[in-house]
Amino acid sequence: MAAKLRIDFVSDVACPWCVVGLRSLQAALDKVGAEVEADIHFQPFELNPDMPPEGENTTEHVQKKYGSTAERSAAARNAIREAGANLGFDFNYNAESRIWNTFDAHRLLHWAGLEGRQLQLKEALFAANFTQQKSTSDHAVLIEAAKAAGLDGEKARAILESDAYVAEVRAEQSLWRNRGINAVPSVIFNGRWMIQGGQPAQVFEQAIRQIVAGTATAAE
Numbered sequence: 001m002a003a004k005l006r007i008d009f010v011s012d013v014a015c016p017w018c019v020v021g022l023r024s025l026q027a028a029l030d031k032v033g034a035e036v037e038a039d040i041h042f043q044p045f046e047l048n049p050d051m052p053p054e055g056e057n058t059t060e061h062v063q064k065k066y067g068s069t070a071e072r073s074a075a076a077r078n079a080i081r082e083a084g085a086n087l088g089f090d091f092n093y094n095a096e097s098r099i100w101n102t103f104d105a106h107r108l109l110h111w112a113g114l115e116g117r118q119l120q121l122k123e124a125l126f127a128a129n130f131t132q133q134k135s136t137s138d139h140a141v142l143i144e145a146a147k148a149a150g151l152d153g154e155k156a157r158a159i160l161e162s163d164a165y166v167a168e169v170r171a172e173q174s175l176w177r178n179r180g181i182n183a184v185p186s187v188i189f190n191g192r193w194m195i196q197g198g199q200p201a202q203v204f205e206q207a208i209r210q211i212v213a214g215t216a217t218a219a220e
Contacts (some may be wrong), residue, residue: 002037003212010043010176010186013102013125013136014051016080016091020198021185022122023087028204036212042118043176044106044169045184048099053137055098083198090131100129100136107165108142108156110172112149120149192216 009025011018029038048061056064062073077093084091105125112121124145128134134141139160146156159165176186187195187204189211195203210216 002034005036005038005208005211006190007038007040008043008188008191009040010045010181010188011122011184012045012047013105013122013129014047014099015045015184016084016130017198018185019089019091019126019130020080020083020087021187022126023084023089024199024201025187025204027087027201028208031201031205032208032212036208040119041113042109042122044109044173045176045181045186046102046106046173047184048101049103051099051101053101055100055135055137058093058097058099059095061099084130089126092131092133094133097133098135102136103169104139104142104160105136105145106169106173107159108146110165110168111156111159112146112151115151117149117151121146121151124148 007025009018009022011021025040029036048065058077059070059073062068062076063070068076077091081091081093109118109121109125112118125136125142127148128141128145129136136142139157142160143153143156147153183196185196185198189195189207193207193211193216195207207216
């Protein structure tokens with residue numbers, strides 16, 4: 001019988017290493033195969049909750065927020081591109097790339113979770129943001145992502161034009177921050193063990209096997 005494993009994946013649509021972390025986690029689960037029945041829940045986290053709808057240029061934002069030089073920022077994006085390519089994901093950064101507000105995307109993800117299509121929407125949003133270089137603040141983009149994920153586009157539009165799931169997303173964000181999550185991706189297994197960052201698939205696989213075998217050590 002497969003071991004049941006709840007996975008809370010705390011992340012932001014604006015986080016490139018969250019893409020890497022998710023792809024690595026999926027690769028690890030593929031390796032483990034039928035030994036585990038994984039139930040993944042995507043939990044909301046905003047890296048830039050005060051980001052205006054028009055967003056900011058990625059290079060300028062990183063320089064302002066982290067004090068990074070243009071050269072270091074470019075090197076970091078190259079590392080992300082390489083990590084993504086190794087996992088079958090295209091990061092199409094360019095000089096005009098922008099970081100957008102993601103709150104409405106999180107509202108749609110909450111709804112998608114109720115509809116059983118959360119993973120599909122998460123992947124569609126990552127593709128829209130990083131591969132297609134589209135705005136995650138743009139309702140038209142979000143609706144197209146919802147449809148690509150197999151969700152009802154008109155229902156997505158109605159949600160975005162209302163206050164639906166605002167309170168729920170705010171409450172979930174507060175919950176995870178109160179639990180000490182201040183960086184993403186943070187991947188929590190069965191509410192006890194956590195792996196942070198865009199780790200290689202081997203790291204996730206080893207952790208999953210240890211948890212299932214009952215040999216995992218104390219939570220971090």
